[in-house]
Amino acid sequence: MLEQMGKAAREASWHLAQLSTEQKNQALLVIADLLEQQEAIILAANEKDMVAARESNINAAMLDRLLLTSERLKAIADDVRQVCHLEDPVGQVIDGRLLDSGLRLERRRVPLGVVGVIYEARPNVTIDVASLCLKTGNAAILRGGKETHHTNQAVVAVIQQALETCAIPAAAIQAIDKPDRELVAKMLKWMSILICLFLEVVQDYISYVVNNPLFL
Numbered sequence: 001m002l003e004q005m006g007k008a009a010r011e012a013s014w015h016l017a018q019l020s021t022e023q024k025n026q027a028l029l030v031i032a033d034l035l036e037q038q039e040a041i042i043l044a045a046n047e048k049d050m051v052a053a054r055e056s057n058i059n060a061a062m063l064d065r066l067l068l069t070s071e072r073l074k075a076i077a078d079d080v081r082q083v084c085h086l087e088d089p090v091g092q093v094i095d096g097r098l099l100d101s102g103l104r105l106e107r108r109r110v111p112l113g114v115v116g117v118i119y120e121a122r123p124n125v126t127i128d129v130a131s132l133c134l135k136t137g138n139a140a141i142l143r144g145g146k147e148t149h150h151t152n153q154a155v156v157a158v159i160q161q162a163l164e165t166c167a168i169p170a171a172a173i174q175a176i177d178k179p180d181r182e183l184v185a186k187m188l189k190w191m192s193i194l195i196c197l198f199l200e201v202v203q204d205y206i207s208y209v210v211n212n213p214l215f216l
Contacts, residue, residue: 005141008171009114013139015169017111021088023166024135030162031131032080038158039073045154046123053121053147066121066147076127083131090137111137121147126155130173142175153177 016024035042046068053066089109096106115138119125126144133140144152152175160170 002176005171005174005176006114008169009139009141009174012169012172013111013113013137016134016137016139016172017090019137019168021090023168024088024137025084027134027162027166027168028080028084028131030165031127031134031159032077034158034162035073035077035080035127035155038154039070042073042151042154042158043068043070045150048150049148056147058121058147062121062147066123066151068123068151072124076124080127080131083135086135088135114139114141116141116143118143119145121145123148123151123155126152126175127159130156130159134172139172140174142173144175149177 046066049066050063053063058066090111092109094107094109096104098104115129115133117125117129117140119129119142121144123144126142126148129140129142142152142156156173156175159173163170163172
């Protein structure tokens with residue numbers, strides 16, 4: 001399953017790299033609209049995570065980070081819309097010079113390809129990463145904390161629906177639906193597929209990744 005996700009993401013990344021700024025911004029606007037339109041589904045999924053979190057005696061600070069409300073979801077949707085106003089880095093000329101032959105040599109910014117992100121119980125990160133990756137023409141494979149399992153599933157389903165509406169492969173944004181830590185080791189095997197692997201996790205998780213022999 002994981003290998004299939006990686007291959008699908010890589011294929012989707014080739015499609016993303018060809019999108020115009022207007023196409024990417026349109027997809028972002030559709031994502032924002034669908035987040036608001038499917039509020040009931042997302043909040044119901046979040047409530048499942050909240051119930052499980054309370055039963056696990058998770059501390060108040062973590063519960064607050066995990067919680068989604070109508071107001072918070074609207075703010076997140078507005079943040080997605082704001083990404084539309086960010087400058088598109090794809091194709092920007094970093095440096096250039098004219099060769100003796102008369103040809104011009106330029107260094108341009110291009111998408112990375114496939115980005116992997118591992119993070120904890122912060123449902124907003126799922127949307128933040130997806131929107132920024134889309135804007136920069138990168139596919140993303142997300143692995144959120146087990147505490148946000150249901151919320152992330154609902155949010156990614158909305159994002160993929162928006163992508164398909166805009167004729168963009170749904171595999172451009174995927175989430176690993178099993179929160180097992182051992183799957184992190186398998187993600188580390190994907191270095192031939194993943195260009196970058198970002199971590200937004202607690203210290204012991206970082207130590208696990210650094211000390212994993214697959215990473216070394």
